[in-house]
Amino acid sequence: QKEVEQNSGPLSVPEGAIASLNCTYSDRGSQSFFWYRQYSGKSPELIMFIYSNGDKEDGRFTAQLNKASQYVSLLIRDSQPSDSATYLCAGFNAGNNRKLIWGLGTSLAVNP
Amino acid sequence: NAGVMQNPRHLVRRRGQEARLRCSPMKGHSHVYWYRQLPEEGLKFMVYLQKENIIDESGMPKERFSAEFPKEGPSILRIQQVVRGDSAAYFCASSPPLVGAKNIQYFGAGTRLSVL
Numbered sequence: 001q002k003e004v005e006q007n008s009g010p011l012s013v014p015e016g017a018i019a020s021l022n023c024t025y026s027d028r029g030s031q032s033f034f035w036y037r038q039y040s041g042k043s044p045e046l047i048m049f050i051y052s053n054g055d056k057e058d059g060r061f062t063a064q065l066n067k068a069s070q071y072v073s074l075l076i077r078d079s080q081p082s083d084s085a086t087y088l089c090a091g092f093n094a095g096n097n098r099k100l101i102w103g104l105g106t107s108l109a110v111n112p
Numbered sequence: 113n114a115g116v117m118q119n120p121r122h123l124v125r126r127r128g129q130e131a132r133l134r135c136s137p138m139k140g141h142s143h144v145y146w147y148r149q150l151p152e153e154g155l156k157f158m159v160y161l162q163k164e165n166i167i168d169e170s171g172m173p174k175e176r177f178s179a180e181f182p183k184e185g186p187s188i189l190r191i192q193q194v195v196r197g198d199s200a201a202y203f204c205a206s207s208p209p210l211v212g213a214k215n216i217q218y219f220g221a222g223t224r225l226s227v228l
């Protein structure tokens with residue numbers, strides 16, 4: 001059973017701090033990973049994707065991928081209350097019928 | 113430059129009625145995915161379709177649920193004889209033709225189905 005696991009949280013951080021969200025996966029054939037943000041009552045929106053080992057930065061967001069250890073993380077620098085949402089991690093293996101394998105999400109609360 | 117369009121946004125049905133949810137993918141996208149999300153739960157994959165083909169329906173309940181993506185027009189998720197347990201948010205996502213490992217899925221706003 002291919003799985004993506006996330007700590008459900010809630011993860012609570014003060015405004016201005018770094019929020020660290022983690023995700024582990026079981027499918028070694030996974031080629032790329034996606035982080036989506038979902039506000040309550042809204043649809044998921046893509047924040048970042050990563051497919052190479054190492055770090056990828058985009059503004060306040062940094063995605064990190066370590067294929068040997070099978071984990072992917074998302075760092076949010078200078079966290080804002082508007083970052084409070086559920087963050088979904090998804091893995092992709094082209095040999096898996098193009099399906100994304102989704103984690104259940106981590107709830108993040110940024111406290112002013 | 114419209115995104116993924118879903119309608120209706122809210123749908124109320126009585127038990128035993130049929131629900132039809134529609135999804136128009138982004139321009140240039142030929143792959144459509146349907147997901148269901150129960151309150152306070154994660155996304156559950158239901159079905160993946162290309163034009164006129166069901167590629168993977170491993171997440172679809174065996175009865176009452178069906179999906180199609182005709183050559184012309186939107187993708188339709190159909191739920192027959194709805195029950196209260198079908199109340200959920202149903203999201204559609206679309207993606208462009210696969211380029212390497214970048215299967216980026218873009219989501220519509222969802223249809224909130226309430227069964228009375």
